[in-house]
Amino acid sequence: MTAAVPVTLVGGLLRLLRERGVTLQAVAGALAIYLSVGLVFAWIIGFIAQVDSTTYFSQHTSGTEGDRV
Numbered sequence: 001m002t003a004a005v006p007v008t009l010v011g012g013l014l015r016l017l018r019e020r021g022v023t024l025q026a027v028a029g030a031l032a033i034y035l036s037v038g039l040v041f042a043w044i045i046g047f048i049a050q051v052d053s054t055t056y057f058s059q060h061t062s063g064t065e066g067d068r069v
Helices: 004-019 024-051
Strands: none
Touching: 004 024
């Protein structure tokens, strides 16, 4: 579901850009897409760090959730 949010936002943003051009709302939409993709990436890294048997961080600790994000 989280990975679907950026895809949906891209569709709406493209439609907005075709109709109105670059507006403040379009820039905010692009920022929302950027942040959503970053969150998806952080969750993937967190999942890999939890599932993988080897340590993810170079300090040989699994780290906290905040460290991974």
